[in-house]
Each structure stands twice: as C-alpha cells, then as structure tokens.
Amino acid sequence: MPRLVVVSNRVADPRKTAAGGLAVALADVLNNTGGLWFGWSGKIVEPSAGGRADEGELRTQQAGPVKLVTLDLSREDHDAYYVGYSNGVLWPVFHYRLDLADFDAGYIAGYRRVNQLFARKLQPLLRDDDIIWVHDYHLIPLAAELRALGCTQRIGFFLHIPLPPPLILAAIPGHDWLIRALFAYDLVGFQSEADHGHFCRYIEAEARAQNLGEGRWRAFNRTIQAGAFPIGMDVEEFNALASAPDGLEMYERMRREYSRRKLLVGVDRLDYSKGLPQRLQAFRELLQRYPETHNSATLVQIASPSREDVGAYTDILHELESLCGSINGNYGELEWMPVRYIHRTVARSRLPGLYRASRVALVTPLRDGMNLVAKEFVASQDPQDPGVLVLSRFAGAAEQLKEALLVNPYDVEATANAIHLALQMPVEERRARHQALMANIREYDVHWWCDSFLDSLVKAQAEETGTPWLRL
Template identity: 80%
Template sequence: MSSRLVVVSNRVADPRKTAAGGLAVALGDVLNKTGGLWFGWSGKVIEAEQGGVAGEGEVHTHQAGAVKLVTVDLSREDHDAYYAGYSNGVLWPVFHYRLDLADFDTGYIAGYRRVNQLFARKLLPLLQPDDIIWVHDYHLIPLAAELRALGCANRIGFFLHIPLPPPLILAAIPGHDWLIRALFSFDLLGFQSKADLGHFTAYAQAEAHAQNVGEGRWRAFNRTVHAGAFPIGIDVDEFQGLAQAKEGLDMYVRMKEEYSRRKLLVGVDRLDYSKGLPQRMRAFRELLASYPDTRDSATLIQIASPSREDVSAYSDILHELESLCGSINGNFGELDWMPVRYMHRTVARARLPGLYRASRVALVTPLRDGMNLVAKEFIAAQDPEDPGVLVLSRFAGAAEQLRDALLVNPYDTAGTAAAIHMALMMPLEERRERHQGLMNSIRRYDVHWWCDSFLEVLGEASAEESGTPWLRL
C-alpha cells in the first residue's frame, strides 16, 4: 500500500519489542513500510488538583524506528467513564453475553463519547489527505463518526477484536442504536468470525432497516458500509522462533523433567468471567472422579493473569477459582502429586512456547471469546512428531477455523471431561493428523494474512462507492 497507515487503538505498543506480541509486530510491519502513525491513550491518568478539574489530555510523541507513536493522557473522570465505566462495565459484559454484569449507569456513555471526541480532535491535525485509518476495538466505536463530524474524509476501517452478540442482546444497551449508527461512519467493518458478521447483518436489517446492496455492503443512514469476517491469526514463524530461543527451550526442558511421570495439561488465560475458568475446573474435577486412570498421572497447570481486580465480578471469580483448585487438590492429591498447579500471575511470553510444547493437552474453553490466540499459539509450539491435543470451546471464534481440535461445550461438565480424557488417550497417529490440519489453518490464515486482507479491502472501499470487489474467505 502506498498511502500512510494510521492505527488507532486504546493502547499503543512499540512494535519493535517482542513482548508487545504478534499483533503489534504485524501492524508494525505495515506501519514501518508506510512511515505510519499509531495513536491512542498513553495509559496515564491525570488527577485533578484539589478543588479543581483536570485539563484536557496532553499529547506525547515518540519515534519508534519509522513509526510515530502518539498518545494522549486522560483525566480521572474521563478514564473512569470511558474505560472502566462504558468500555469495560457495559460493552465488555454485553458483548460477551453477560447482561447480568453490565452497569448501565447513564453517566458512562457521555464520558465514552467525550473521550472519542477528544481522540478525534487530537488526531485530526496529524492526518494527511491520503492516510488510511484503521481503528481497533470496542473502546473506539464512535471515533469515525466524531472524525467525520470534524470534516475527515479519509478511508476509515474498524476491527472488533471481541465478539458481537445477537441483536436482542445488543439491543439491551441503552443507546444501542447510536452505537450501530456510529459504525456506519466507517468504510469497512471487520469481525472475528462469520457468526459475529451474521449478528451484525441481522441487527442492521432488523434494527437499522439497512438495505443489503450486495457483495458484503449494507446501506443505512445515507451511508454504505462494507462488512466482512477477518479472523485474526498469529505470526507462526515468530512464535516458533520463541520456542527455539533460550527462554522457551529452558522452560520446555524444565517442564519435561519436572513432570516426567505425568501427562501435563495447560490453561493460559486472563482472569475474566468470559474465560470459563470455574467451569474448566469442574470439568477437570469430573475427569479425576470419572476416569480413575487419570489420577496420579494428569496434572493441570492453570495460569490466570490478573485483570481488573478492583471490579467485584473479578474478585468473585478469583475466590471461586481458588476455592475450586484447593478442593480438587485436597480431595484428589497425594503426597507426591498435586492435580492442579494454579498461578495467579503473568508468565513472560517468551517462556510460554516451552510450556505449550511440554503439554499433552491444552484447555481453551471460554464461555465466549472473539478469537482466542492461545489456541493458535499452542498449535504452533507443538513438535509435529509428537504433538499435543487442543481441547477448544465451540464458543471461541477460533472454533470456526480449528475444526481438527476437540470441540466442547464448556457448560457440559461431563462432556468436557470426556473430551479431555479422549485427548489424553489419543493415539499418536491421530494426534499427528489433527495437528497437521490445525497447522495448515493457522499458517494459511496467519496474522499477516489478516492484516493484508483487511487493508486490501479497506484500500479499495469507499462508503459512497458501489460495485467494489469483496474479499471472500
């Protein structure tokens, strides 16, 4: 692409740093090629002086190679309403089908829009006429509408990294019609799965009375928007490189030595109610209870990285998870065998490939997930001659692509336990066949495919054009 790429997301990462992850590296490749700009929140919250009000956020600029990183500070009031309140207190639970956990405080939506307006004002003077803008995730749904209101005519794409719920769940959000109307200010909407795309088109027809004008285009509010499924992938070679690097190899050797007499299972998640961690522990308990051959032989390492622990829903799940792990170890453990090794902390990304490679089974069993890249990283880290088995929730976006995994319903405790047992007992030939199919998928639809295909369509798309060619999966 010849136009400069401008990426906008809630947080900004230096794409030169491995710890930033595959997404930042992939975006960094394109940003570097075009001398691009990455814009977002600085992560800094400005407290108001006593008796006063915090001023408008300060802008910071940092050069990361050929990429310009531009960030904005937020006031405490704006952070609490935009980030903690509306983004993570309303959109996150509703988009993950948890209406019971949403806090529909009327003040949050005003702060959410105010910060999107702030971002639009700060970003607009930095734009060049032929820039292509790529906005990421649920924090910034109104950003294109705010930029358009200021006269921005650039092509703007949006990618939703989390699930989009069905129309009736989406319609429970006060002001849901305003949110969807804002999406029509983009030129291209990208979703993780065909299911999420189907939810958008169903909503667009039922609630916005949008007209299907063909080839993935929908017209409403005097705008035509393209919408498609672009499942995000990983950088397979980059992750396999981590597996062969010192930290990855050291972790692999340590795990193989430590658990030489055991079959190792692994789960790596953020501590979040969408990840189905209590349900996973109940399934593992059922495995030990119903399949005696797994006792004193199967060990589950569960890593649950801290996440938003000031919110009651997160502290509740933390206590439930700790209680379940303690009861499993107390009821089934032996002096020389602990069934669950639970860690409530973050493990360095460079060490994870070694842990994955040493594991016979990965448990990726969210109740709802946009994609879940842990599933794809586990596949990439395996030894193709003796690969582990992926047990995957059918409610993860990854399940649409990874059909050679053992797909489970995480709400079905006995069914999930049976699938885990099948994974532990699976013959080598079947494990190899399944792994080969999974590898073919993650290589074909890697993060570079995701990035290139989205930008290809966005580069051709214009909200007021017709007959633009459409990418099909």
C-alpha cells in the same frame, strides 16, 4: 504510498516482541509506510485543587520509522470511558453477560467525550491520503467524530471481541446510536462469521439497512462493507520464541518435572468470559470418573491478573482459589498435586516451551472473539508427537480449527470426557489433526489478516467514492 494510521485504546512499540498481538500484526505495514499509532498513554491525570484535570499535551515517541502518539486521560474520563462504559457495559454485553452490565450509571457521556477528545487530538495529525484503522470496542464512535470534523480519509474498524445476537445487543441503552456510528466507517470487520451474521441481522432488522450484496450495506445515507477477518498469529515469530533460550529452558524444565505425568495447560486472563470455573469443574469430573488419571494428569492453569478492582473479577478469583484448593485437597497426594494454579503473568517468551511440553491444551471460554492461545499451542507442538487442543465451540477460533476436540464448556461431564479422549488419543490421530490445524494456521496467519483487511478497506472506500484503488 499511503500512510497507515492505527488507533487503539493502548499503544505498543512494534519493535518489541514482548508487545505481541496487535503490535506484531501491524509492525510490517506500519514500518513500510512510516505509520502513526495513536492512543491513550495509560496515564491518568488527577484533577488539580478545585478543578477538572487538563487533557494534557500529546506525547510523541519515534519507534524506528513509526511515530507513537499518546495522550493522558483525566480520572473522570478514564473511569467513565474505560472502566465504566467500555468494560462495565460493552465488555459484559458483548460477551453475553447482561447480568453483569451496569446500565444505570450514565457512563455513556464519558465514553462519547473521550472519543471526541481522541478525534480532536488526532485530526490535526492526519494527511489527506492516510488510511486509518481503528481497533476495538473502546472506539466504536471514533469515525463518526472524525467525520464531524471534516475527515474524508478511508477509515476501517475491527472488533477484536465478539458481537452478540441482535436481541442481546438491543439491551444496551443507546444501542441504535452505537451501531449507527459504525456506518461512519468504510469497512467494519469481525473475528468470525457468527459475529458478522449478528451484525447483519441487527442492521437489517433495527436500521432497515439495504443489503447490496457481497458484504455491502446501505443505511444512514452511507454504504459500508462488513465481513469476517479472523485474526491469525505470526507462526515464524512464535517458533523463534520457542527456539530462544527462555522457550527452550521452560520446555526442558517442564519435561523434567513432569516426566511421569501427562501435562494439561490453560493460559488465560482472569476474566469471567474465559470459563475458568467450568474448566476446573470439568477437570475435577475427569479425576472422579477416570481413576487412572490420578497421579498422572496435572493441570497447569495460568490466570493473569485483570481488572481486579471490579467486583465480578474479585468473585471469580475467590471461586478459582476455592476450586483449586478443593481439587488438590480431595485428590492430591504427597508427591502429586492435580492443579498448579498461577495467578500472575508468565512472560510470553516462556509460553512456547510450556505449550510444547503439554499433552493437552484447555481453551474453553464461555465466549471469545478469537483466542490466539489455541493457535499458539498448535504452532508450538512437535509434529511427530503433538499435543491435543480441547477448544470451546464458543471461541471464534472454533470456526477455523475444526480438527480440535470441540466442546461445550457449560457441559462439564462432556468436557471431562473430551479431555480423557485427548489424553488417550493415539499418536497417528494426533498427527493427522495437528497437520490439518497447522495448515490452517499457516494459511490464515497474522499477515493474511492484515493484508486482507487493508485490501478490503481500500476497495470499500473506492467503491463508495469512485476514487482509484490505492494499495499499501
């Protein structure tokens, strides 16, 4: 059986439930194949006096049958590759925010250097029949660097964040090199059909790629497969969290504290892509337009800290604090505060209880690759008395979760009206919507995502080289 090798910016122990996300998704296949997970250790090595920091030795940890291998980065490499290019250029552009991208700082050299470092350190660890799965925007050029070292293994890439339309993508200096690097992969996966469509239009217009049909494209003397593979969640794992002590305790506490209120919830990282100011403005509009929501509707907004050393994040933090203070000052009563704003991380084990106690979830990013909060909220609900999901049409999840109330987060008034509709929705309609949403979440869960991507990767490479199919 071929071994799965996962490469991502950060590495997580798949045995730990708290790791969530990618670790939960890949745990089974990594365990079954005795896999390897490779990435940055999260540690920064400061330079010694008068010199550049050493790359550092590889760190290896055994997590059951899975080998976790990490390496340190120098301060210079971290600042250029991670802070500078990945999060100062690619993140804002891929989220359609050209105004926040720092194109002029020359970070691209550090980005390429670290991808070369990853390739040099990973290549000696590889077996000839490994299947390599590279994750996210930090590592777009990694396959090209591995190919340059002679690697012929099957390599797939999955982009967890959105891909913008061709004209926005073309604003990146060196965009042609970046997209050409994707042709070193055998399979390139995206969160949504919209993102996949942006990629196809770009390579057709800019790279003159030949459309071979069925998601296959030919350019730069290589054939690749591209498609949409929307990531799902592990419904059973999340339901187990809901039944665990932390989840039950949170549910009971919230039910007691808000027995006379209608609870709305938002759970996000503090990021300009999440539409948090627009969400609070819509909530303020709700209170202004619908007086019956006073002393009733309460929004619990969790905004976990994220990259707060970057100016754009400091700005949004101050804006949120100002908005929350203004709403509470203008509408609050001694016995009721409309907004409870929490600027810290809440343990994942407690979230199912919070979701289940809430009548409405507000998942209203300005742009998002998927947004699993939307799916987690649906999975947490009581089927007999479910809450309502208010979902941005600009989240990747909107392509699948069509029974949610879809909104344009830029339209504050319309979003306020949708929230009011959600608060007033009769139980029969809530049940019907929830049943349809749950059917989709169960069918296209995290195991479907993992299996469908890896099956497509094996097939794509087999079509390119003529080698027999191998299945994990």
